[in-house]
Amino acid sequence: MKYILYIGNKLEKHGASPTGVDTLPAHLMQEGYQVKAVSSFQNKFLRLADMLINIIRHSRSTELILIDTYSTSNFWYAVLCGYTSKFLNLPFIFILHGGNLEERFLNSDERILDLFRSARKNIVPSEFLKNRLHKFKFNNLVSIPNAIDLHLYPYKERKNVKPRILWVRAFDEVYRPELAIQVLEVLIRDNLDAELCMVGPEKNTDLQSLKILVREKDLPVRFCGKLSKTEWVDLSEEYDIFLNTTSIDNTPVSVIEAMALGMPVVSTNVGGIPYLIEDKTTGLLVERDEPEVMAAAIKLLVEQPELSHLISENSRAKAESFAWDKVKVLWRELLV
Known part of the structure; x- marks a missing residue:
């Protein structure tokens, strides 16, 4: 696998703290993968549109979609990008962040939980989050910690x-x-x-x-x-x-x-x-x-x-x- 589309809130250039979508692509490219990372629009609606457009535009060349997932309102970006990837038969992986995701899933519809169960993997950065999310019958959880240089x-x-x-x-x-x-x-x-x-x-x-x-x-x-x-x-x-x-x-x-x-x-x-x-x-x-x-x-x-x-x-x-x-x-x- 070489061609990856990474979906996340790429907002460091606008003054936000760097997140996975700002740092992980460079690491993966050093390992020989081709990675396109989106989106850097500050406006939330434009950012979501850019994410969805890129999934559709690169559906034939992309081998995998990585989707940053947070417990805040940005959770819905991940859900919509997941549904779009699934509709296009593109393999996708959710990268789960945030200490409050358990509560988010507790308040989610069963159809949304099924979306996460259907992902190729759900990546968690700690055994803590992995343990907390087992109750949702996510059998595709894998732990990969946050990395630093x-x-x-x-x-x-x-x-x-x-x-x-x-x-x-x-x-x-x-x-x-x-x-x-x-x-x-x-x-x-x-x-x-x-x-x-x-x-x-x-x-x-x-x-x-x-x-x-x-x-x-x-x-x-x-x-x-x-x-x-x-x-x-x-x-x-x-x-x-x-x-x-x-x-x-x-x-x-x-x-x-x-x-x-x-x-x-x-x-x-x-x-x-x-x-x-x-x-x-x-x-x-x-x-x-x-x-x-x-x-x-x-x-x-x-x-x-x-x-x-x-x-x-x-x-x-x-x-x-x-x-x-x-x-x-x-x-x-x-x-x-």
């Missing part, structure tokens, strides 16, 4: 850490950016010389309100907006601890990247996170919406350099399992 993430040993905190996600309510600011407030209240840097594009959160809050309380928060991978990796040299405050998650690439850099991660214990992070071994896990507990975890890293060092080393080792050189073997097996 490991060489882009130079390891820096963290031992005697300071409460210099880095947060990297889109400013979306599900990622709880305000919780990071609350954690910082607790640390400062407890007389720690803490600072916070927040990196990511604005999505479904009123970023301006957060900035006003920070100014009013005179908090040491740096808002960097969306940065390229290279820019935020360079920025990470200035920080010691990575904070993940999300309320819903699967296997976030930003957390894997932080682990590759050797940053001890303090994260909410939600979704697929405990499948990625083992508490006190490859990171620290706390319950969601608990700023006091999350701040206590950061203080633990500051006060126990041996623990910080252990987590830093183990995190890098864990991240190495997500290197493209290892993950590509699974893609080759799938695409034979």
Whole structure:
């Protein structure tokens, strides 16, 4: 198999965080596959139309359709592209993202579930999502983890850490950016010389309100907006601890990247996170919406350099399992 059409929300050039459709095609092309990736239209209706038109236009030359699938409203793009591919007798694979897909499927019509059952495969990035979706009788689930280019993430040993905190996600309510600011407030209240840097594009959160809050309380928060991978990796040299405050998650690439850099991660214990992070071994896990507990975890890293060092080393080792050189073997097996 050589000719692949990849359907997804290719919106990085418009300021969105890169997703699989922005990164995976280049990897597959390095392995000798010909990949066309769509769509980059910002307008949702034009984007959907572009996806469907490309499936029809390339129906004779394409050997496989890859379809990114999310639990948000973009779920319906995947459904319509799946139906179109099935009508044209084109083999298709859904690539399932998002920690809330279980709820989406629970609220889906049986005909939609049958569409996913009829796909050649449903790819999940973690055993967490695979386990959660078995109830829907998807007998075509296969685990392929999110991949990173490991060489882009130079390891820096963290031992005697300071409460210099880095947060990297889109400013979306599900990622709880305000919780990071609350954690910082607790640390400062407890007389720690803490600072916070927040990196990511604005999505479904009123970023301006957060900035006003920070100014009013005179908090040491740096808002960097969306940065390229290279820019935020360079920025990470200035920080010691990575904070993940999300309320819903699967296997976030930003957390894997932080682990590759050797940053001890303090994260909410939600979704697929405990499948990625083992508490006190490859990171620290706390319950969601608990700023006091999350701040206590950061203080633990500051006060126990041996623990910080252990987590830093183990995190890098864990991240190495997500290197493209290892993950590509699974893609080759799938695409034979």
